[in-house]
Amino acid sequence: MVVSExxxxxxxxxxNCKGDHSILCFVYFIKHVxxxxxxxxxxxxxxxxxxxENTIIYRKAWIDTLKQLIxxxxxxxxxxxxxxxxxxxxxxxENLESIALxxxxxxxxxxxxxxxxxIKNFMIKNNxxxxxxxxxxxKVMVMVQHPYIExxxxxxxxxxxxxxxxxxxNASLIYQHVESLLDIITEWEDFDxxxxxxxxxxxxxxxxxxxxxxxTN
Numbered sequence: 011m012v013v014s015e016x017x018x019x020x021x022x023x024x025x026n027c028k029g030d031h032s033i034l035c036f037v038y039f040i041k042h043v044x045x046x047x048x049x050x051x052x053x054x055x056x057x058x059x060x061x062x063e064n065t066i067i068y069r070k071a072w073i074d075t076l077k078q079l080i081x082x083x084x085x086x087x088x089x090x091x092x093x094x095x096x097x098x099x100x101x102x103x104e105n106l107e108s109i110a111l112x113x114x115x116x117x118x119x120x121x122x123x124x125x126x127x128x129i130k131n132f133m134i135k136n137n138x139x140x141x142x143x144x145x146x147x148x149k150v151m152v153m154v155q156h157p158y159i160e161x162x163x164x165x166x167x168x169x170x171x172x173x174x175x176x177x178x179x180n181a182s183l184i185y186q187h188v189e190s191l192l193d194i195i196t197e198w199e200d201f202d203x204x205x206x207x208x209x210x211x212x213x214x215x216x217x218x219x220x221x222x223x224x225x226t227n
Contacts, residue, residue, distance in 0.1 A: 061147070064175075068148025069105050071176035076150070080109045080142050083184045094137075107144050111191070113137035118159045134160045138195045140187060141168070149173050154191050157198045169194065 081097050088095050093113070100108045118135035139155040151173050158165035171190055174183070 065148040068176050069144075072105075072107070072144055072148065072150075076176050076179060077107070077109065079179070079181065080184065083181045084109075084111045084188070087185070087188055105144060105148070106146070109142045111140040111188070113139065113157075113195070118162075133162055136160065136165070138191065138198070140191045145173070149175055150179060152187050154194050157195055 077099075081099070085097050087093065088097075088111075095111050095113045098110045098112045100110070115134050115136050118133045136155075136158050138157040141151075141153050141155065143151045143153065145151055152171040153168040154171060155168045156166045171187055
């Protein structure tokens with residue numbers, strides 16, 4: 011048993027624990043085990059309190075520097091690159107704020123006829139969004155909402171890029187996120203059967219099941 015092995019080890023390290031000293035050694039052993047366990051628990055409490063302190067530090071960093079860094083870096087990229095988009099801040103929930111690079115909505119060029127009537131629905135394309143979302147612990151989750159056409163299939167779940175601490179986030183990393191966003195939306199716009207995706211995210215109008223591509227060539 012683990013206890014017996016620990017006791018044997020303790021006795022061998024303690025020296026003379028035979029005869030009349032055996033009970034006393036056992037008492038020492040129990041105390042040693044309890045002291046060790048208490049120390050381990052104290053270490054866990056210290057680690058827990060450290061995490062709580064980090065949450066306070068991270069939230070303060072969001073207010074003091076991070077919001078401005080994210081907004082200005084993204085806005086500078088929009089201005090310099092000519093990318094059509096805008097910065098959207100959501101401050102409705104304190105300590106759960108978000109900043110997004112929203113590429114907006116546009117006409118998809120697709121229309122749907124309304125039966126025999128000479129009426130058509132124009133389908134709108136959402137061009138994609140990159141979001142910096144404050145988490146409950148003060149860290150920042152970076153994710154991308156894929157483009158999608160309203161009424162044509164279902165939008166994909168947001169793609170998580172990474173979760174970072176405020177200290178890890180800088181202009182260089184933000185530009186890496188922008189690069190990931192551009193790769194994702196370009197791949198979506200250029201979708202074909204050579205895409206690395208396992209299955210298509212599009213569905214034929216009027217069908218509820220997912221259309222899969224069987225490439226036999």
